[in-house]
Amino acid sequence: MKKVAVAGGTGTVGRLVVQALQRQGVDTLVLSRATGVDLTSGTGLDQALRGVDAVVDVTNVQTTATRKSISFFEATTSALLRAERAAGVQHHVALSILGIDPLDSGYYAGKRAQERRISQSDVPWTILRVTQFHEFAGQILRQTALGPIAAVPVLPSQPIAAVEVAEALARIAVGPSLCRHRDLAGPQQEQLVDMVRRYASATGSRRRAVPLFLPGRNWKAIRRGALLPGPEAERGVQTFQTWLEALPGTRQ
Secondary structure: OOEEEEEOOOOHHHHHHHHHHHHOOOEEEEEOHHHOOOOOOOOOHHHHOOOOOEEEEOOOOOOOOHHHHHHHHHHHHHHHHHHHHHHOOOEEEEEEEOOOOOOOOOHHHHHHHHHHHHHOOOOOEEEEEEOOEOOHHHHHHHHOEEOOEEEEEOOEEOOEOHHHHHHHHHHHHOOOOOEEOOOEEOOOOEEHHHHHHHHHHHHOOOOEEEEEOOOOHHHHHHHOOOOOOOOOOEEOOOOHHHHHHHOOOOOO
C-alpha cells in the first residue's frame, strides 16, 4: 500500500485531497503543525516523511504582496524537497494556477517561484495547474468588502469544483511523475463579479458587488484572459451554478 503525505491537508483543498486518497485505500498523512511539522522551517519533516512514497503540496498563503508570496512558497517548497530527497520520496505533486506565465507580481509571483524550485529538483515531480475554485466567489466577497460594497476585480475565469481538483491530485499522487500535467479547468466561463453577485444573493448577503478595474500589467493580462484555459485543457463537470445550488442554506 502506498503512503502519501499531504502538505496543507487541513485547508479547503487539502481536506478533500485527504478524503480522496482515503477513498482509494491509500495510507494518508497530514503534514501540519498539529502533527508536529512546521512547513516553513522544515521542523519535523525528516521524521514525518519516513516511509512516504509521495507528497501532495497544497499549501497556501493569503497575500497579494509579491515578496511575502515568494518567501512563503520558496521556503515551504525547499523544505519539502530537501526532506523528500533525504527520505527517498519518489513523487512530489504540487497544485498551481493555470495561466500564470505572464504574471510576475503579487501572489502569482510566489506560485511561479514554487514551480521553478520544483522543476529544478531531482525529486520526481508533477505540477497540476488549475483555474480558480467555485469557493473563490465567497472568499472575494469577504476580502473586498467596503461597508455595503464589494469592489470585485474584473476577472474572467472558468472556475472548477475543488473536489474535482482534489480527486485529480489524488490520482496523480499514486501514479508516476509527469512533470507538467495537462491543465484542468471548469466546464463554463464566468465573470468573477457575476459569480460574487450570485453567491451574495444565494447566501443572503446584502453586500453589492461592483466591478473594479485594477491597474498594472498583471491585471491587464488577466482581463485579456490570461487565467482562462486553452483548448488542450481538461474540463471538469460541475458548473458554478450547480455548485451554488448545492451549498447548504442557500436561497435558490
